[in-house]
Amino acid sequence: MKQIGKKDNNRLIESDLSIRIEDLHFSYKGSSKEVLSGLSLDIRGPQLVSVLGPNGAGKSTLIHCMNKILEPTGGNVWINGFNSREISIKELAKISSYVPYSSADSFPLTVVDTILMGRHPHSKWGSIDEDLRIVEESLKLLKIEDLADSMFNELSAGQHQKVMLARGFAQEPRILFLDEPTSNLDIKYQLEITRILRRMSREKGVLVVMISHDINIAAKYSDNIIVLHNRGIYSFGKPEDVITSEMLKEVYDVDAVITSDKGKPHLMLCDESEDVPLPEESSVCVPVKATEN
Ligand SMILES: Nc1ncnc2c1ncn2[C@@H]1O[C@H](COP(=O)(O)OP(=O)(O)OP(=O)(O)O)[C@@H](O)[C@H]1O
């Protein structure tokens, strides 16, 4: 298929934000089993959308089909009205960024250089000062200025994840894809990052698509939620319509009670299974140091 020309590239950048998925099918090479089967979806405008679903439901695969890491085996993905098959990876990188699932991969670069890599799609001769200014802003936003000169491959899992987020933000995307962006973060940062993502949708007009396993945080901050199950979409809509005890039972096979926290659903897990008592010798204690006289 022909790639879009320069004039259309500008239209891709300037057009109203949308991701439209039309009868998407995907199976991995060498496998006859479909991971996604006939999925259709229309996301419009800046907002925070969370993708939920159990392990193996196809969430990462769906995002990879949206951002051209994978090519759908059937159907189409339209980004801002353009068929993604016609958009080059380079052009897509100018409007979207992707923060992958935190992996053990890391490179022997400083944190600043790692974040600077996010500026690559925009780099022009002579723009290094502007790039460094944006890198500094991203470090500040994530409150990791103190890590600027640290080596990326010597960071803790949570620090690693914050740097990857800073790199995604430094790309200044109009569409931001994130795969479990808070999985390694402490509870304060889980909330803080999700709030930043929501604010980006409001203040910078970004369409944020985030995979999450934290149903309560997704319910609290997302504008819309997509639940994947059985190779397709189980439900899609506002958190209060999607997060139900029926969904949790059918999709995750857990019993839960849903309460309301300022109009947003909040789940409490129920576990009726019988608890087996511990042997008496099991304990944890902190030995008290003998005081020296
Ligand atoms: N590279 C691959 N080759 C073959 N099969 C794959 C590959 N990656 C994923 N799969 C399969 O595709 C299915 C969906 O995987 P995917 O990673 O999209 O799930 P997920 O919803 O992101 O799960 P998780 O919550 O565990 O991250 C799974 O059955 C998985 O085994």
Ligand SMILES: [Mg+2]
């Ligand atoms: Mg995944």
